[in-house]
Amino acid sequence: MRPGKPPAAPAASEPPPLQPPPTAESLAMLDMPTLRERVLECRSCGLCQGRRQAVFGMGAENARWLVVGEAPGEQEDRQGLPFVGRSGQLLDAMLAAVGMSRERDVYIANVIKCRPPGNRNPKPEEIAACRPYLMRQIALLKPQRILVMGRFAAQTLLETDAAIGSLRGRVHTLKTDAGEIPMVVSYHPAYLLRSPVEKARAWQDLRLAAGF
Ligand code: SF4
Numbered sequence: 001m002r003p004g005k006p007p008a009a010p011a012a013s014e015p016p017p018l019q020p021p022p023t024a025e026s027l028a029m030l031d032m033p034t035l036r037e038r039v040l041e042c043r044s045c046g047l048c049q050g051r052r053q054a055v056f057g058m059g060a061e062n063a064r065w066l067v068v069g070e071a072p073g074e075q076e077d078r079q080g081l082p083f084v085g086r087s088g089q090l091l092d093a094m095l096a097a098v099g100m101s102r103e104r105d106v107y108i109a110n111v112i113k114c115r116p117p118g119n120r121n122p123k124p125e126e127i128a129a130c131r132p133y134l135m136r137q138i139a140l141l142k143p144q145r146i147l148v149m150g151r152f153a154a155q156t157l158l159e160t161d162a163a164i165g166s167l168r169g170r171v172h173t174l175k176t177d178a179g180e181i182p183m184v185v186s187y188h189p190a191y192l193l194r195s196p197v198e199k200a201r202a203w204q205d206l207r208l209a210a211g212f
Contacts, residue, residue, distance in 0.1 A: 019043050021129035027136040028177075032061060035136055039113050045129040047114035047122075053080045057109030057137060064105055065209070066143035067091070068134065068157065070150040070188060071112035071122055082108045083189070090189040091149075094202065098210040106147075109137050111156045127156050135176065142178045147209050150188030157183065168205055184209040 021044040030038065036056045042048060055072040058081055067083070075085040083091045083102075092102055100106060112122045112130050134157075138146070148154045151164045157174060158167065167185040174183045186205035187198050 015049050016043060018045065018048070021045070022132045024132050024135060027132055030136060032137075032140050035133065035140070039133050042113070042133075045114075045126045047112070047116060047126055050117045051114040052077045054113045055080055055082050055110060055115075056113060057082055057107060059102065059107030060104060061107065061141060063107040063141065064144045065100065065107070066138065066141055066146045067095075067106050067108045068146060068148045068153045069108070069110045070152045071110050071119075072115040073119055073190070074115070076110075077115040082110050086193055087189040090192060094189070094206055097203070098206050100210075107137075107141050107143065109134060111153045122152060127152065131156060138174070138181070139177045143181060145209055146174060146181055146183040147206075148183055148185045150191065153188075154185040158185075168201065169208070171208065 019042070022038070022042070027035065027038070039054050039056045042054060048054075051072075055076050069082060072082065073085070073087070076082055082088075091108075095102060095106060102108065111134055112126060113133060114130075116122050116126070146157070148157055154164055154167050155161060158172060160167070164185060164187065168187070170184075172183045172185065174181045184205055186209075187195075187202050192199050192202055
């Protein structure tokens with residue numbers, strides 16, 4: 001056999017192209033299991049390229065409260081669940097202090113469903129691409145109130161650039177397809193672990209959410 005030309009090396013595999021972001025209209029008829037599938041397969045922003053898996057949310061679908069966080073961290077990305085690790089333990093302790101449990105009383109979701117690399121802050125275009133998923137979750141869950149934890153989650157839901165210090169400590173109203181839902185803003189548990197001096201304010205926020 002005559003020696004031939006060596007076969008060309010396979011081209012480095014390119015990641016699949018991104019999809020257009022979801023719209024409220026495109027999600028409006030989806031039930032929760034279908035919405036979950038849509039999120040797990042989503043490739044509508046660059047965060048899909050670095051994630052292990054998207055983190056949809058967890059909890060009772062007839063929960064009284066919806067807890068909204070920011071984005072998955074390393075442990076959430078590994079486990080596919082929101083608020084795990086030390087932040088999750090602190091959230092569970094905070095909920096227990098007002099007589100609530102993660103399994104029974106709350107549904108937990110993030111504004112951003114895929115982990116930003118190195119836990120960097122999410123970019124405005126990533127928040128804009130992912131926000132319709134959270135809004136559809138809210139419409140399906142119809143929670144009695146929403147506890148928003150952290151600056152990005154609060155700014156996203158309230159569509160403001162205001163600092164968290166000026167947003168916490170009072171009751172806001174979120175206008176949704178499911179009607180108006182009272183909303184309280186507080187610090188993210190990860191921030192409270194770094195700044196325990198703020199725990200007293202977070203406790204005030206929880207009592208506010210539990211008491212009206
Ligand atoms: S962060 Fe949201 S919009 Fe971006 S890929 Fe993940 S699910 Fe899709």
